[in-house]
Every structure is written in structure tokens, then in C-alpha cells.
Amino acid sequence: MSEHAALSSCETARTGCTCHLIDRIDTYRELSRLFHGPEETAADSIIRLVSATRSCHRMPYIDEELIQSLSRSAFLELLDPAVCRDFAIERVQLFGECDYDPMVNVVPPRESTYLDSGDGERIESVLAAYHASAYVMPEHLAALNCPDHIAVELDFMAHCLERVSLDAISGDCAHDFFSSHLSGWAVLFAVATERRATHPAMRYTALILDKFLACESVTFRHSVPSLCALRGLAMERAEV
Secondary structure (H helix, E strand, C coil), X not given: CCHHHHHHHHXXXXXXXXXXXXXXXXXXXXXXXXXXXXXXXXXXXXXXHHHHCCCCXXXXXXXXXXXXXXXXXXXXXXXXXXXXXXXXXXXXHHHCCCCCCCXXXXXXXXXXXXXXXXXXXXXXXXXXXXXXCCCCCCHHHHCCCCCCEHHHXXXXXXXXXXXXXXXXXXXXXXXXXXXXXXXXXXXXXHHHHHHHCCCHHHHHHHHHHHHHHHHHHHHCCCCHHHHHHHXXXXXXXXXX
């Protein structure tokens, strides 16, 4: 799908959405860094996300006041090195690394945990998408040895959208990956993370991921109600 087509589809939404390509790229990239990246850059990522998500349209089930409040708290707290370290510690407590342990950690950060039938098909499909798009993981993500980690999949989406102006198929690759992979599990992940996190930076990151997925579903011509259903399921699971 071309960026022009994405913009056209977004214009049909009930509320206005400019869906600037550069904002979408920045949002995917900064979300990836916040879910797995150096805590020293987390405050900068928060600022970039606030700017990049201004064009997202509002959804009735998204608490915009809470998002704005958390963005301010998150940025201020991340300026304190000690509190910033608390953010990194909580991130590991929530997700582990690639070695998620349900006895220790809280929220699985891998697509295969949510969608794989046990035969490894999801990871194979993810790797095939990466290969087809000539995607090379950044060093800090490659070290995870976990191709279906949320941070890797978000970074891959940024990679595809960055290449839209270079070739004709990257927009389609982004559309297909969002449809076949990210949209099928990331809402569950986002809602569960927000409900279990205590640090404002992690809560903000989870809420922005939830909001952005809804916005992207419009851009990619996916139905928002399908994401709402996943959101409700995530809440039910979190309460168990």
C-alpha cells in the first residue's frame, strides 16, 4: 500500500488523522527503544513520542488525559538517573529478556507466546518477513536472539516504512506484517503491560502503543472493533 493510499484511507475515519509517514516511523522506532533499549535515552524517546503521536486521532476508549499526565511524569522522572534505573529494572521484571519466565516475569513480550500453535510457525513467518524486506536487526536487538520480541517487531515496522520512498513493495510489507503479526497480539501485550506496570514511563509507553495500534488499524484499513475485542480479552486475562 502506498503512503497516498494510507492517507486516503485515514481520511475516512470519523475523526481527522494526518498520519504523517515520518511520525509513524518515529513512533514505531521510539516504542521499540522504550521496550528494549538503553534507559539513558528513555527521556528523549518520551519527548519524541509526544510529538510523533500528535496526529493520531482520538478514540473513545483511549484516556487522553491519563496519557498526557503520564507523559509529563515519565519525562520528569526519567531525568533522575536513579528513577530512570527503576524504569529499566521494572522492564526486566515485567518481560524478562527473551527468557520470559512465568514464575518470575509478568507479561510475555513475544508474538509466539500469544499466537504460536506450538510448531514454531510464527517465528519462521517473522523471520521470512525480515528476510524478504532485507531487515537487519540493530545490535542491541540482535543480542536478544528473539526475533518475535515486541521491540524487534516494532523496529521492523519502522524499517519498512522508512523504505516506502525507495521501493514499491515496502508499504505492502508493512501492511502485511501489521495484519498478519503485530495487530494479532500487541494490543493484548499493551493492555496487560499498562495494568501491571507502576513506573509512569512504562505505563505511558503501553498506553501509547495501544493508541497507536488503533490509529494504524485505520491507516492499514483494519477494523478498530477487532482491536477493541482483543483489548477486552486482555483486560479479562489481566484480572485472572
